Amino acid sequence: MKEMSDGTGLNPDSTESLIESIHATQKKRSLVLNPDYLDDEKLSEDERTRVLKEIFNRNIREKQLSRIISHLAPVLDGVHPTSALVFGPTGAGKTVTLMHVLSTFERVASGRGITFRYCYIDLTSPKTYFGALNEVAIALDGSSRKYRKGIPIQYMQTTIIESLGNYDGYLTFLIDEADNIRPNSDDFLTFLAKTLPRKVSCRLILILLTNRLDWEKTLDPRILSFLKKTDMIFEPYDALDLLEILKLRVEKALDKKKVEQASLRKVAALASRETGDARKAVELLAKAVKVAEETTGRLSENEVDIAADRLEIDKTEEVIKTLAVQQRLALKSCYHALSKDGFRKISTGDAYQVYGRVCSYENLRPLTQRRFSEIMNFLDLYGLVNAKVVSKGRYGKTREISGCLPQEVLERFLSEKFC
Numbered sequence: 001m002k003e004m005s006d007g008t009g010l011n012p013d014s015t016e017s018l019i020e021s022i023h024a025t026q027k028k029r030s031l032v033l034n035p036d037y038l039d040d041e042k043l044s045e046d047e048r049t050r051v052l053k054e055i056f057n058r059n060i061r062e063k064q065l066s067r068i069i070s071h072l073a074p075v076l077d078g079v080h081p082t083s084a085l086v087f088g089p090t091g092a093g094k095t096v097t098l099m100h101v102l103s104t105f106e107r108v109a110s111g112r113g114i115t116f117r118y119c120y121i122d123l124t125s126p127k128t129y130f131g132a133l134n135e136v137a138i139a140l141d142g143s144s145r146k147y148r149k150g151i152p153i154q155y156m157q158t159t160i161i162e163s164l165g166n167y168d169g170y171l172t173f174l175i176d177e178a179d180n181i182r183p184n185s186d187d188f189l190t191f192l193a194k195t196l197p198r199k200v201s202c203r204l205i206l207i208l209l210t211n212r213l214d215w216e217k218t219l220d221p222r223i224l225s226f227l228k229k230t231d232m233i234f235e236p237y238d239a240l241d242l243l244e245i246l247k248l249r250v251e252k253a254l255d256k257k258k259v260e261q262a263s264l265r266k267v268a269a270l271a272s273r274e275t276g277d278a279r280k281a282v283e284l285l286a287k288a289v290k291v292a293e294e295t296t297g298r299l300s301e302n303e304v305d306i307a308a309d310r311l312e313i314d315k316t317e318e319v320i321k322t323l324a325v326q327q328r329l330a331l332k333s334c335y336h337a338l339s340k341d342g343f344r345k346i347s348t349g350d351a352y353q354v355y356g357r358v359c360s361y362e363n364l365r366p367l368t369q370r371r372f373s374e375i376m377n378f379l380d381l382y383g384l385v386n387a388k389v390v391s392k393g394r395y396g397k398t399r400e401i402s403g404c405l406p407q408e409v410l411e412r413f414l415s416e417k418f419c
Ligand SMILES: Nc1ncnc2c1ncn2[C@@H]1O[C@H](COP(=O)(O)OP(=O)(O)OP(=O)(O)O)[C@@H](O)[C@H]1O
Pocket: 040, 041, 055, 056, 057, 058, 060, 061, 088, 089, 090, 091, 092, 093, 094, 095, 096, 097, 210, 211, 245, 278, 279, 282
């Protein structure tokens, strides 16, 4: 039978018209004009530098910018500055500020005929000494080639020295998360700050970023002496700073007409209440935008509240996923015992009984009750259960366990298999 058609030539009941109508609704609700400006960290280094030119808010980091620039400015008169150590909590803008300053400085220096370049060495995921040298070698030859494990360290060092060839300008190594080398950064820093300057003709400047204030204390004192470093501190952002960051992003990334200012104030307030982490503020904004696109097509305080709850759920699930088998089993036993008791309070003994049954069902050897209690402590520390020690008078002390997982997470978690 021939299908009936509406004026558009499409049958209103056909899948084609469903595709068209869903696409039209999505377009109407869409807020994002350019997603790159909402999440700069997933971009490649070149793209990130380009995006940061537009969304980096320099006004709120004026003090830190001035300090770094005064440290580097002597280069313009041919004077070689010392190294710098930049501290600050996570999300305080260390990486973006330094990338912005160094890429701008490169341009200014080149305008004056001074050869200045910088290399970004990304140690955000933990590296060995070999892995860190690998990052330097890759950053210098501009490729994504990885040197194979098993290559002698000396070979890596020679490769780095050779790749600097007869370059005789200034070279800044921006070493992000410099403390992230296992077992420690001593050999790596000794090579960069002591060995390398003697083997190459360029003038090296090390800028080390870290969020560990005590990192210096873990270094060999001799390294500190030849680094001759200057220290700089990045304070966490406050709510007003975060609001400025968000405003600039909205300007570039979103359809402004659909964004209520109160929603931005809420994001800034929520993020600054925790740690003043700009990364968190931007993440919450992106999540709230997603909620808005799925529902009303407008970003208001309500969407921010929903997004904050969703982020909490995502993080809790993330923590559960990383638990070891016995920890997961203990957690699940707890919540099964709690569900039988109408989610009131249970004792460690009640949870342990369920755990014992689960272990025999899964053919696993159960841990002792003492070890099980320790796991309860751990789960309490991670905010996955509330385990409170209460006194029962002459019957001694016992631990009362109550649940604290969000409903949505709990339902999903309990419906999964035990192991
Ligand atoms: N001044 C700023 N202007 C615009 N965005 C910013 C600013 N500062 C931080 N951000 C945003 O916050 C994110 C985190 O900043 P950044 O990576 O510089 O923090 P960090 O201090 O290096 O943190 P970590 O110690 O965790 O590496 C950036 O990707 C950027 O999106």
